[in-house]
Ligand SMILES: Nc1ncnc2c1ncn2[C@@H]1O[C@H](COP(=O)(O)OP(=O)(O)OP(=O)(O)O)[C@@H](O)[C@H]1O
């Protein structure tokens with residue numbers, strides 16, 4: 001696997017094969033380690049400040065597919081208002097973890113807590129009903145539909161009274177007004193909400209997907225590789241947007257292979273390896289090479 005860890009001269013991020021042995025990790029200064037602990041939960045160098053309860057947490061998640069163990073006792077913790085990056089090698093169990101957290105997959109074992117209450121999602125709609133929105137890497141939007149239609153897909157607003165209740169007439173004017181207001185609040189510059197999404201650039205499309213999730217999420221936004229298919233300018237736009245979603249108070253889980261993006265935007269980093277969380281660190285307490293070395297198993301955090 002290659003990780004995006006460096007910039008080429010044209011400004012694009014180069015895929016550089018990790019060479020963990022040479023990246024020999026700068027050891028974490030012991031002064032930065034607060035509440036460090038090691039055990040089934042991995043090395044936690046970014047403990048919770050006192051009194052702060054996680055928005056979403058999981059303990060000991062196990063998910064097996066036949067003989068393959070995708071999640072092998074994984075722990076997870078997302079704090080209010082943070083961007084938590086989830087990084088890990090191919091097959092480390094990142095998508096499996098996110099699928100459990102977003103209700104797409106039921107774990108074989110383990111517990112999940114939303115706002116401190118144990119939850120068990122029956123499916124993605126159930127997770128959505130609990131305020132967890134997921135932006136998937138592919139199929140994030142319906143291309144032939146307009147931006148407004150995409151924003152309200154599956155949650156259309158109906159006209160008041162008889163027209164809406166019985167005749168099921170859509171309240172297009174209200175949806176358009178709300179779509180405009182929402183996109184403006186996130187500073188997404190799109191000329192017309194009536195534009196079909198297929199006429200937008202990749203970055204704008206991803207922007208619509210992020211905006212949709214931010215519009216409806218009450219608790220958590222999960223994004224799986226939101227910048228993977230984007231160029232530099234578009235990626236920057238989406239990263240800024242993710243920052244604005246966090247600034248609105250919604251915590252974001254960001255899965256990414258792109259280390260510069262992770263280090264630019266994340267508050268904490270969850271490192272997944274062989275189906276478990278092996279480390280949870282503050283971004284400012286670790287450098288990129290060290291993070292890659294931990295995720296490939298070349299080194300561990302003490
Ligand atoms: N539906 C499935 N059926 C069988 N095996 C699966 C299934 N989903 C995941 N796995 C296996 O579980 C392991 C973890 O996969 P997962 O997709 O969670 O990894 P990942 O960290 O998201 O990897 P990537 O970076 O490649 O997306 C892999 O070995 C994978 O082959």
Ligand SMILES: [Mg+2]
Nearest residue numbers: 091094095096
């Ligand atoms: Mg994956």
